[in-house]
Structures are given as C-alpha cells and as structure tokens.
Amino acid sequence: MYWHRYCHVISQRRLKLRVAIPYWGNRISPVLDTAENFLFVDIQNGKCVKKDEISFSGKSHFEKVDYLKKHSVNWLLCGAISDYYYNLFSAKRIKIIPWLRGDIDHVLEAFLCNNLFEPGFVMPGCKGFGRRRRRLRGGF
Numbered sequence: 001m002y003w004h005r006y007c008h009v010i011s012q013r014r015l016k017l018r019v020a021i022p023y024w025g026n027r028i029s030p031v032l033d034t035a036e037n038f039l040f041v042d043i044q045n046g047k048c049v050k051k052d053e054i055s056f057s058g059k060s061h062f063e064k065v066d067y068l069k070k071h072s073v074n075w076l077l078c079g080a081i082s083d084y085y086y087n088l089f090s091a092k093r094i095k096i097i098p099w100l101r102g103d104i105d106h107v108l109e110a111f112l113c114n115n116l117f118e119p120g121f122v123m124p125g126c127k128g129f130g131r132r133r134r135r136l137r138g139g140f
Contacts, residue, residue, distance in 0.1 A: 017043040019075045019111065020068050020094075021104055028100050028107055030123075032078040033061075033085055039104060040071065046112055061085065065092055077107060077116075079123060099123045 021028060022035030029035035036057045042050040056064050061084070068076070069092040076089055081098045089096050097116065100107055101123045110116040 015044075017074045018072050019043060019077060019108070020073045021077045021108070022079070023104050026105075027103055028077065028079050030079040030101070032076075032081040032098075035078075038068075040073065041108060043112065048108065048112075061088060065089060065094075068092070068094060075111075077111060 019041045021039045021041065022032050023029055023037055023039055024035070029037075036055055038054045038056065040052040040054060041048055054067075056067070059067075065085075065088045068089075073094055076094050076096045077100055078096065078098055079100055081096065086096060086098070097111075100116070100121050102121050107116065107121060110118070110121055
C-alpha cells in the first residue's frame with residue numbers, strides 16, 4: 001500500500017470525520033498493540049471541533065476495536081501495528097494510516113493539510129505506508 005492510496009483524504013476534509021490516535025505522553029504511541037490511551041478527534045470542514053481522551057486500560061483487543069467502531073471512528077493514525085490488529089480494524093472498515101511518529105498536534109495538523117506523508121512523520125525504516133512485504137520462503 002503506497003501513499004497515493006490515501007490521497008482521497010483531501011476530498012474527505014469537507015466531511016465530518018472522527019480520527020483516533022493512540023498516544024503516549026504528547027506523541028503517537030510507537031506500538032498500537034500495547035497502547036492504552038487514545039485521542040478521539042472530531043473533524044468538520046477541515047477543522048478540529050472536539051477532542052476526547054479515552055483510556056483502554058485493562059481492555060481486550062476486541063473491546064478496543066469494537067469501541068472505536070461503535071463511536072464512529074473513520075480513521076486510525078498510528079505507529080507500528082501488528083497484522084492481527086490491522087486485520088481487526090480493516091474488518092470493521094476503519095481506515096488505517098500506520099507507521100507514523102511524532103507529536104500528536106503536528107501529526108494531526110499534517111493530516112488536515114494532507115502533508116502527513118513527509119519523511120519527518122514516518123517511522124525509521126518504514127517506506128510506502130503499508131504493511132510490510134514478506135518474501136516467500138523456499139525459493140518461490
């Protein structure tokens with residue numbers, strides 16, 4: 001999955017969106033799977049209109065994913081994500097932009113301005129904004 005798959009973010013800026021961002025301190029959590037705190041951001045007409053902090057301490061993987069879907073999250077901006085979590089969120093039709101890093105406010109601003117795909121927001125070693133490609137073993 002390459003960055004151009006997310007180009008339609010520009011066209012959705014006029015819609016009402018809800019974005020979830022797992023965080024640690026004031027930065028995006030480096031690993032989604034172990035994140036306990038999420039910031040929910042409501043966006044309307046390209047502007048942040050509401051922010052809520054939610055703690056998932058002691059919640060299961062399924063409870064986290066179901067909560068996000070139940071509360072109408074459209075986009076998930078996150079750091080590293082396992083295939084397991086990626087598949088859970090994808091099954092709930094939540095769009096995922098993984099492998100991000102940085103200050104929450106800067107990442108959110110870049111998302112709103114469609115500048116999220118600049119190198120400063122990409123985790124080291126992650127290019128292309130997609131799930132890692134795996135080589136087949138056994139000579140295939």
